Amino acid sequence: MLELIKRFSGGYVRYFVIGPACKLLEVFFDLLTPLVIARMIDEGVGSHDAGVVVRYGVLLFVMAVVGMGFTLVCQKMAALASQGMGTAVRSRLYRRINEFSHAELDRFGTPSLITRITNDINQIQLALALGIRQLIRWPFLAIGSMVAALLIDLKLGLIFLVSTPLIGLVFWIVMARCVPYFKQMQAKLDRIGLITREGLSGVRVIRAFVREEHERKRFRDAAYDQAAVAIAVGKLSSILNPVTFLVMNLGVCAILWMGGIQVDTGELTQGEVMAFVNYMTQTLLSIVYVANLVVVFTKASASASRVNEVLHCEPSIVDAGNESVDLPSSEAVASGEAPCAIRMDGACFAFGDAEVNTIDRATLELGLGKTLGVIGGTGSGKSTLVSLMLRLYDTRSGSVEVMGADVRAWPLKQLRHVVSIVPQRASLLSGTIRSNLTWRDAHATDDQLWAALEIAQAAEFVRKLPQGLDAPVEAGGKNFSGGQRQRLTIARALVGDPLILILDDSASALDFKTDAALRHAIHERGQRSAAEGGLPLTTVIVSQRVSSVRDADVICVMSHGQVAGLGTHDELLANCPLYEEICLSQLKREELGGSAAPTSAPAVDRPTRVRPQLAGGEA
Known part of the structure; x- marks a missing residue:
């Protein structure tokens, strides 16, 4: 994946810079939001001052509008970069395929090349778009929330240090098992593409020999085979969200329990406890989104390796350095x-x-x-x-x-x-x-x-x-x-x-x-x-x-x-x-005897008897 980015991102570097920069500014406002809410609770709700609540409410609205503006800019940068770079990769891949001799075309096969130039590049484009829009946001938001929470109270911050490694462990176990399946899924798609191409191009022959049911069975078997791999991946991936939310909710319960005690002793205010809960939620949700991003990037990595396999394959027939041949006079x-x-x-x-x-x-x-x-x-x-x-x-x-x-x-x-x-x-x-x-x-x-x-x-x-x-x-x-x-x-x-x-x-x-x-x-x-x-x-x-x-x-x-x-x-x-x-x-x-009429004045051939098989020929 990185190889493709290095090779084809030349004309899109500014999008890769502007997009994440705008996303960082949006995250900055997201990190300020719990602090503003804490002030609103402590200064406005706690003292029953409606004016303070309104002022902080207006501030939250302005922050949301400005953040949305940066988000829209980031979305546009992501679209321009992913679609532009995806088009560049697809064009180069198509050019390379057309440089291949028949030997390379026989090696890869037409259905596989079609899957690589369509589905695989679509996966890469999706990963690029999400990378610009989300890859900076969620890790930065998670780290920023953790730092802000620790600054509020170091004791409650220990809950982060326990919850985060637990989620990371689950995440690592699941992803390690999912990666091989993603490569299998792409290979299964190649098989579906092959059967679809054969069925559609040979539909007249299939109908003439009444083979529709056989072809439907072939396609159904291939589709179920691919679905079985996809279901296996889905089952593994489905573990992530429930376990993550379980750890997150347990962490929130621990924060409310310990925070309530500290509020009673005057060590924390109610607003600070709410801010701490918000930061905890943001951190763990960020980890969930990062996990989902890794799933997308893993698929894109498998697709990128298939695209690179074609790009790295040198045509066996080249004419570099050959000079024009003089024709006989x-x-x-x-x-x-x-x-x-x-x-x-x-x-x-x-x-x-x-x-x-x-x-x-x-x-x-x-x-x-x-x-x-x-x-x-x-x-x-x-x-x-x-x-x-x-x-x-x-x-x-x-x-x-x-x-x-x-x-x-x-x-x-x-x-x-x-x-x-x-x-x-x-x-x-x-x-x-x-x-x-x-x-x-x-x-x-x-x-x-x-x-x-x-x-x-x-x-x-x-x-x-x-x-x-x-x-x-x-x-x-x-x-x-x-x-x-x-x-x-x-x-x-x-x-x-x-x-x-x-x-x-x-x-x-x-x-x-x-x-x-x-x-x-x-x-x-x-x-x-x-x-x-x-x-x-x-x-x-x-x-x-x-x-x-x-x-x-x-x-x-x-x-x-x-x-x-x-x-x-x-x-x-x-x-x-x-x-x-x-x-x-x-x-x-x-x-058979004698030469036939000269080619310049050919006799009209007439149908003759044909034996079932050419004698001496191969079956």
Whole structure:
């Protein structure tokens, strides 16, 4: 907690000073109040002088108004400091999360990061606000009341010296047992967040499989689990107030008993006894409030440690010091001296600390303007393989090169401008079609957007929308069909003229005719770019469909993270049994022989028989 305050309180120091200072002035008036009341009793009530009572009453009213004014100033300072600093922490946390590679995102998990950036920071903000408003008030009031009481009478002051340690002992025992529970509570909230996110994002699938009751049970179990921890904390915390008030009331009884005797002997006045009771009450109530503050600060401390865990986590993929990579010239491409667009040499990768590699010694080359098809069974490592090309993950060993330079030598911004990817899951944000298409190039013109939509086979349905490019997009693109969402994400990837386009199974929701037309349009776009003196477009197509990759210049067959075959369609049919099995699971044998029609004039694919499982693929 202190670390966050030191790190983010720079612009709010004046609030941390002014707020407690105003609170101290308010406490000063609170400490004077029992003395004024004692004078009112001794000089006014005791002598039956109504004028004295009125004067002291007016003085108490003025003190209350002035104290309230200082309280309002303190409240404003607390709000400005806590909300301002909380916003700064939340912004920095969000920035750090966006700096993470996929490895760090996998480590923390999305639900946990959401809980940390919302609930945990809310706990920190609450602790900061209460710290400014109450942390100074109650300890100072307790100490001030104790000193004032001792100045009135040292004998009665001994009651304080007995009562206070008793309350402190109870407080220490309870807090020592509560602290571990607070950390558990935050972890339980992470679990609730995970189940809620899965349930809401997959609600259609859950209803389709009639799993509503199962999901309700999962959520109920997680909620009860978190509630059980919260109840355990509540039971422990509930001991504080009753025990504290018991000690306080016993102390008041002792004061009245001993004070009454001293009043009879003339050692104390009635007003001084009442002042002593007020100071006793203020002291012990202050300790109660301090105990409650410690509960809040303990929760905030647990939350702060979770926030610091994210802030201290350094991204595993950085590009500090990397200089811009020079792209090959069109002359070098024409003369055949240009480097490979993509080259892998013994690339190995594993998630986290796993001992088994997800990608194991992958080696391949792809020239500029060529097309690479990646095919294999489910879980064979296709998507992970292309993620290495964009440096979403770093290899454990081996190398991955783009345009002749190791991806670790590229500035990330330049690399991800040169290489554009269309992920498996179509992701659109709420806004408009235009706002989604301009992610790669915020200054793209309407002509460029329409050109990308034409290539992606999306222009027709966008033109039919009343608002065209400015048509609204709901969160996740829920107002479009699966095929429409995929085509819009493909168009988004084409805006900004990437040199390498990765289609990661991004045509799964498209029919065969649209898929073929899409590949044809992308091929023509690459040829047109080369004819105009630019660099040709290199394409990587990841697909489960043989028809999507069979015309590729190079086809990479993946199996259990390894490259099981590499070559053209005809070469693989002759030399790779796994590829032949995959083809036979989708096509008739008479459709396999010979090369397919050139990509520049593709034949329309027609549906063929599909076997239940890809032969040689993973379940």
